Amino acid sequence: MKQIIGNAGKNLHTIIITAREKDGTAETREAEPYSYRITKGEEKFFCFDIQKGGIRNFAVSNIISVEETQNSFTPRWSVEV
Numbered sequence: 001m002k003q004i005i006g007n008a009g010k011n012l013h014t015i016i017i018t019a020r021e022k023d024g025t026a027e028t029r030e031a032e033p034y035s036y037r038i039t040k041g042e043e044k045f046f047c048f049d050i051q052k053g054g055i056r057n058f059a060v061s062n063i064i065s066v067e068e069t070q071n072s073f074t075p076r077w078s079v080e081v
Contacts, residue, residue: 001066002081005045008068009033009081014050016069020062031056032073035080048076 008015018028031047034055038044043060 001063002060004066004068005033006081008066009079011068012072012075012079014069014071014073015047016067017047017058018064018066019058020064026064029056030069030071032076033079033081034075034077036060045081 005015014030015033016028017031018026020026029052030050032050033045033047035046036043037046037057039057044057045060045063046055046057048054049056
């Protein structure tokens with residue numbers, strides 16, 4: 001999963017990410033991959049959700065699947081993945 005995100009970041013391609021939400025549902029979205037951070041002892045993945053037009057973060061443990069697309073993006077911030 002991290003390798004797919006890393007490759008997408010290196011290629012400046014968006015990803016299709018499916019992750020478990022706080023309410024237990026799973027949501028799929030297209031996003032620009034940016035970085036990982038440790039927050040309160042938990043590793044988080046930060047991305048820009050294209051449809052919602054904003055930054056989102058997911059606990060890495062809640063990510064179900066990731067797929068690299070062929071859709072290019074122009075970075076809004078440094079891509080650190």
